[in-house]
Amino acid sequence: MTAMLHIDGLWKSFAGFVATRDVSFELLAGETHAIIGPNGAGKTTFFNLITGHLRPDKGSVSFEGRDLVDLPPQKIVRLGIARSFQRINIYPRLTVFENVQVALIAHEGQQWNLFRPGRSLHRQGTQELLELVGLAPEALETAGELSYGKQKQLELAIALASQPRLLLLDEPTAGMSPQETGETIASVRDIVKARGLTLLFTEHDMSVVFGIAERISVLHHGEIIASGAPDAVRNDPEVKRVYLGEHGHV
């Protein structure tokens, strides 16, 4: 497998606080990769650097050989990277159906079409995506009124609508009940497999992480302190130390 995403020597600091410290990282095409670490370790910052929401101070990010630094988010998404957000990030006053439809319209570059009724476009594609994430029954509901878990699912559908090759999910199960967590993870795993996507995600719930990740990287104080197969990471003394306290013993 070749590296799909290539990150080299990435730095980012905010007013003296270093959030990302010399991170180098490779993501292989087709793999499912988890980024874990305690709160404040810099996971979300790391995502924002990849997707163009933040500009790194130093270092490079390239996707399939293309440099991403300095590209605005909307250009990056067009290259085939989609993401979901840690906080719910949908269009609350639109229907579930429209939430996904807009994403498909944007993906097809039809947002400049002033005459074709928006609602008639990509009905089938939208329907398929909603079925994929299990939201078809709620298609006509207002997105803001869905349950939390379903809003998360909707966000996944929006991300998938741009036909990404790389999917970034920021804490896909945060705030979900255990049952919702299970369902969500099962569906993410199926979708990623079925579509042959590369998946990079952050997560706190360790059952989720070890349930689907093929590789895991541990971020701590803005640095990657371990990276590798789940079992290797689980047994890494440094990782244990980080998770149980600086002295690492009970």
Place this chain on the structure above:
Amino acid sequence: MKYSALLVAAGVLSAGTAFAQQAPIKIGAMYPLTGGGAVYGVPAMAGHQLAVEELNAKGGIMGRKIESIERDDKMNPSAASSTMKELITKDKADIIVGGLSSAVGLAMSEVSKQEKVVYISTIPKTIQMTTDKLHKYVFRTASNTDLEGDTMAMLAGKNKLGKICHLQLDYAYGNDLEAGILKALPKYAPDAKVVLTLKPKLGATDFNPFIPQVMAAGCDGVLSGLWGPHFVSWVKQAAPLGFFNKIKWISGGEIGSHEIAGELKAEYPDNVISNTYELWYTANDPSHAAFQAKLAKKLGTQETPQWAVLGYIGVMYTAAAMEKAKSTDPDKVAEALEGLTIGTPVGKLTIDAKTHQANIGQFWGPMVKKPDRAYRMMEPAEYIQPK
């Protein structure tokens, strides 16, 4: 005494029965009643109401009661245009009187032309109304900028102003008045020279950018059209510098009125010669005292504002024209108005048949201190009426 009172009562009674039989005559009145224009619009409307009450007490017009329909023109031309149309089409007003700002006056004139209903412009002074934009149905009982300018030029000559600073507000009235003065200046003061012309904006409260320039220009006098609050603010800011010690201020814009003098009191400066439509303390006509007494009673103050007389005259002309035409038909009323002469509290007025402009004059004179008064009065007050 008792007998005459009885007669009046009988008259009212008989008029009352006549009212019941015939539909009233409807006069639509529009003045600004909110915002900045209300300073003038509210007293003008009071004068209007006074006239209507008076006429109704005497039996109305042609024995028909007058119904006055009063509206706020909001100093907004398009709002005024809509309101005037409404008065005509919905309320079936027979005639429209009022207006204050030039733009509103012109907008109302436009509606009057379109709808073929007579409009008597009682305050707007823009010269265009009775020149370029004159039409069959518009008449003016207010002064206009040419008449005012003519008088001001005459006063400039009379006061032997050699170097003149010209001060006008930068909008229609100011520009028109400037033109009116410049037209007349060679006639009255051939040697006078305008050394500086400045135009503060309408609504300005800060005249600091202008005061030093006028003082530095070395003129003998200022010809000004700064009215109402503009004049007050100018005085407030210029007087501390001794502005009025050296410079004579000859002004249109009715700042010789009691409203201004009574408000500024001791702060009203020296060397001001100005105009007013009406003076509660001076009269040029016997009917004036009666008018003033009634107005004072209506407003609950002895010292009455000048704008009321304009609202009053508008209604009086309406009544006279309809009586003369023996009809409320706009065409006939318009014809009747042409050349019509009536008596008003400020004397006999005639509307010119060609220009539709009444030969209304104004009181002009210097504002002087009076030992028994807290405020300045115009003395001598000369009523200058155009020929």
Place this chain on the structure above:
Amino acid sequence: MPQRRHLIASAIIVLLLALVPLAGSRYAVDLTTEVMIYALFALSLNVLIGFTGNISFGHAAYFAIGGYACAILLTTYGWPLALALPAAVVLAGLVAAVVGYFCVRLTQIYFAMLTLAFAMLVWGVAFKWKEVTGGDDGFTGIKMPAMIAHHVGYFYFTLIVVAAGIAALWVICHSAFGLTLVAIRENSQRAGFIGVDTRHMRWAAFTVAGTFGGLAGALFGMYHRGMYIENAFWTESAQVLIMVLLGGIYSFIGPIIGAAVLHLLQTFTNQYTPYWPTVLGLILLVIVMVLPDGLIGLARRVKARRGRS
């Protein structure tokens, strides 16, 4: 099929409006004409507010440009209406495009203040360019083509133009473009991350709003046979903003209702009292305290409650 239901309802409304002159009340004809023009004006602004989430304090500028341009082309240059009207609308749109280019770089209150500044500049030009616009005397005596000089003729002309304008706005607002605008309003960051260039889209919305505002202005000028600098003043922008908010920004027809209600209320209140500001002030208080979605929101809530019980 909701689409067909809407079409039929719209057709019925247009037909009913077409019957207004038959009732024989000149006043009703005038009032309806005014309401229709304001409805189009308010709708055009809502493209920016309701659909894109940008508040403009200067929408009167485009209204005035459309109005003045149409009036001047008809009167000063003697163009036929068929040329003057489109030219005026295009001009309003062009100015909106230029102004919008600068404004959409900012958001929220800064955006609003910049629109205000540009609008006051337009007002200043209308004021100072006396030879062309008539300055603060206003531009009166607009030459009207004989066909629409009569008030009934003008009523039908307005009905047709406004209906066409509203239809066009309906199509635009419900197009792929319109739906994407709503996405920007709802969540501009997310919209960026489905590949939408939000700034360009907002710019386009600004231009569309200005264009249709210009159309409303052109109709307004011809109706009054005059344009005045007050039509470009910020108070006019505030008025149309209130219409939009009163009706409700989150529905297409909200602003139409807001325009009708506010204009009629203003007209009728004015007939009884000069204390119109108090009435409007109290209405606004009610909206703010209890009706944040405007009248349409209220109607929806009432409907929802009925549906439940």
Place this chain on the structure above:
Amino acid sequence: MSDLKVDGIHTAYGLSQVLFGVSLEVQAGECIALIGRNGVGKTTTMRSIMGLTPPRQGHVMWKGQDIARLGPHRICRLGIGFVPEDRRIFPELSVWENLDIARRTGAGGRTTWSEEQVFALFPDLAEIRDRRGGVLSGGQQQMLTIARTLMGNPELLLLDEPSEGLAPLIVELLQQRVAELKATGLSIVLAEQNLQFVMALADRVYILEKGEVRFTGTPADLQADERIVHQYLTV
């Protein structure tokens, strides 16, 4: 009778429910610890007690009074102090100003903590008293946050993840300071991921998972049960 008694609280942020019936108790002078991985509801429990995210169901009893519906400033004035996890120093205010705005006589006239005493506890802060809050290091911010809350003379301290993101040396120092605080008789609710920190300070521990309390006991109980540690605390 316990000073603080949290009874079956359910708390949600909008649609997202975080706590599903959490109960706990704190006796006077006791230190209890809430432990569990990120996102299990430790912070939300504290916010619910403080009135920042009022629970939708359940009660928070403080000395016999139900405070679940009171505003945070009322709760503070009743003697509960909150040291948030993200510290929330006022960045534009100096260290001294940060302390000054929190100055308050405690409930029942407590005046244990004055500026001098706070500086005595954290001498480092005295040296940087004029520095802007926004430029402090993580350790300094953490000291300041605790010091700031002490200025209000609380009887109960809610201490949310004080060791997060700090260097080991600083954590050790902090642990000492908290122990000193406890010795003054202050009750403490401590949320932590650093087990060592917890073991040194807590009288009892509550393990949270997905918004529910899954284990209650003494540190010794926890130490005796490797299984629990692995299930709830490690990767």
Place this chain on the structure above:
Amino acid sequence: MTLTMFTLNAFYGLALAMNMFIIASGLNLIFGVLRVINFAHGMFYMFGAYITFTVAKTWGAPFFVGVLAAAVALGLIAFVVERLLLRHLYDKEHLMQLLFTFALVLLMSDAAKMIWGTDQYSVGYPPGMGGAVNLGFVMLPQYQLFLCVVGPLIAVAMWFVVDRTRWGRVVRAATQDREMLASLGVNVPMVYAAVFTIGSALAGVGGALAAPRIALVPGMDATIINECFIIVIIGGLGNMWGSFLGALAFGFVVQFGTVLAPNWQDVLPYVLMLVVLIIRPWGLLGRPETGH
């Protein structure tokens, strides 16, 4: 322009700036803490002037008693408005707050008409301030000199209160983290009410201090509010020294601009704002709004 004229214009520009700063600083304070854009601020200014008229002229009290009365009355009005109505709107959209303050403008304009009628009024200069100081080459009006002193005094007083008092620290903390402040036992809603009260009282003082220099007429609120917005926006929203700088820019641009390009005087403030916003989108001392 001669030296005399230049000096005089510079002085007048400063005097204008200071009068505007007093008014705008209140608007800015309210925005900085409450994030509310108060359209009624101009109306508060007008009420301040009218109240001074009533107290100082109708009742015959000394001018500065009138100024004090204006400050107290406006503070009181603002406090009641905040406690009864405004406080329910902080969590709602900005548009709703905007509409609310606009409703206040309408209601208060009619209230002013009912209380004071539609006459124009004026207030005399306080004793000893109606003349001018002769510096030889130039005469400076005393009252404007007084304004040039009062403006900076108010700026310094505000700086002192905000920077050097405990209450000021609390206010600054409230702009940074409302929730944390409440957790420290501060009654944040009362801080908000106090800020709204003080900001509005400043508008009252601004109106009171303007009263001797200008005619008081209905509608005098309309331009002042736009000008205050311009000052606050070009200075940077919420930044006190920004407003001070904005007021200076405004004062000098308007004064010199009107002298040099009188044809543009109507739109000068807007042109100033346009230029500033295009070059520095968040004002002279402003910072980009976070979250965008």
